[in-house]
Amino acid sequence: MDDGPEIAIAGCRAAASADPEDLYPDPDSELLVAALRARGRRAAMVSWDDPAVTWEAIGVVAVRSTWDSVDRPAEYLRWARHVGEVSTLVNPADVLAWNLDKVYLADLAGLGVPVVPTRFLRPGTSWALPPGEFVVKPAISAGGRDTARYGPPHAADAQSHIRRLLDRGQTVMVQPYLPAVEDPGEMSVVFIDGRFSHAVRKGPVLQAGAGVVERPWERMTYLGAATPSSAERDVAQWAAATVERRFGPLVYSRVDLIRDRTGEPLVIEVELIDPYLSLSLSPGAPATLASALDRCLVRTRSAN
Ligand SMILES: Nc1ncnc2c1ncn2[C@@H]1O[C@H](COP(=O)(O)OP(=O)(O)O)[C@@H](O)[C@H]1O
Ligand SMILES: [Mg+2]
Missing domain, CATH: 3.30.470.20 (ATP-grasp fold, B domain)
Incomplete structure (x- = not known):
């Protein structure tokens, strides 16, 4: 049985030279993963540029702390378009592309x-x-x-x-x-x-x-x-x-x-794209975000 994540929370490596499993600390994502797991979902944080991740096997990919996106925007947007095609990307790739450049x-x-x-x-x-x-x-x-x-x-x-x-x-x-x-x-x-x-x-x-x-x-x-x-x-x-x-x-x-x-x-x-949401400052916010992502997963599955 496949036990990979149903919902992946995309972050980035702690440093450009770090291993993909060595993620930049993100308290928001930890709260979000816990809230998704509390709903019974398999959720995990991954680095957006981890070559070992099979994006098509994941129902929803939620962008959260991909904070090095601005260092290599073209590569990042290629990744976003790919994930948007093989999975459900939140927020969607078109939104990310529009929002990456402050024009x-x-x-x-x-x-x-x-x-x-x-x-x-x-x-x-x-x-x-x-x-x-x-x-x-x-x-x-x-x-x-x-x-x-x-x-x-x-x-x-x-x-x-x-x-x-x-x-x-x-x-x-x-x-x-x-x-x-x-x-x-x-x-x-x-x-x-x-x-x-x-x-x-x-x-x-x-x-x-x-x-x-x-x-x-x-x-x-x-x-x-x-x-x-x-x-x-x-x-x-x-x-x-x-x-x-x-x-x-x-x-x-x-x-x-x-x-x-x-x-x-x-x-x-x-x-x-990847705003820090200060989820720890709003007691109900992690659960609200988790339930919104859960609905995205249910929609994705019923569309496939
Ligand atoms: N026009 C401005 N007036 C005052 N402070 C500014 C201004 N622009 C930027 N800053 C300061 O710099 C920070 C970063 O700028 P911002 O435009 O938010 O870009 P980003 O967060 O994407 O790097 C802001 O949070 C603010 O503290
Ligand atoms: Mg700012």
């Missing part, structure tokens, strides 16, 4: 969703630095990689940061620095199975003039469970619903917001 913020802005004002610089274009403090980051990134905050005294550093990213062929984003990231902080609103689940407040990570730092994701501070204002909840819902209108229902999504100078929430990121 999607321009799509959302075009549909009226309030997003952080962003200038996208592409290789070959000329640019001028904005006045005041601003942030430079690549359009394909996560965990604050290659992201830095500058002000007028750091113009030369900012220029060379932009040039370095463009020379690597990356699209560069330049945004005004939003000081509300320090107080009240960034708000992450989590939706599971199309419904508001919970929200978390995060502390700031960027220091003016510090430039790009090593392993920035380790500096991210989650300040704890938070209650979004009605405006924050509305904007987050608006962003999530806009994506669902295009791609269909999403099993999970996280919308990150920072307030502008007038206090209006702006979308800084819609995370549909």
Whole structure:
């Protein structure tokens, strides 16, 4: 009898040189595996790039902590398309492809969703630095990689940061620095199975003039469970619903917001690939996500 997982939770290796079984620690996935097992499902965490995994033998593959996707996006999207063809990928490959490159913020802005004002610089274009403090980051990134905050005294550093990213062929984003990231902080609103689940407040990570730092994701501070204002909840819902209108229902999504100078929430990121969901901060969330994945498995089986 086949005793492989019915539902695989996809993560990544602890380091590029690590064995595929040596997974990057992910407390969300541990809670999710436990919740699936509590429902009687065979569930296991696997590395997305593990050559030993037979994806077609798994009913549902849930993307969770594939955090090195941004280091090799083309390979990652090939994997996602393949898994989407031979199994049920959650979220689906089309959603992942759209969400991997933050030019999607321009799509959302075009549909009226309030997003952080962003200038996208592409290789070959000329640019001028904005006045005041601003942030430079690549359009394909996560965990604050290659992201830095500058002000007028750091113009030369900012220029060379932009040039370095463009020379690597990356699209560069330049945004005004939003000081509300320090107080009240960034708000992450989590939706599971199309419904508001919970929200978390995060502390700031960027220091003016510090430039790009090593392993920035380790500096991210989650300040704890938070209650979004009605405006924050509305904007987050608006962003999530806009994506669902295009791609269909999403099993999970996280919308990150920072307030502008007038206090209006702006979308800084819609995370549909591998958002950290802070499941430990919301007692019912692991079971809700497990039951949504369970339904995906039942649907997959009845379709085959
Ligand atoms: N425009 C901005 N104003 C203030 N802080 C920012 C801004 N852009 C990014 N940051 C900080 O950098 C972090 C990482 O940037 P983000 O856009 O969320 O990219 P990612 O999380 O995909 O690396 C944010 O969580 C926030 O702390
Ligand atoms: Mg972010």
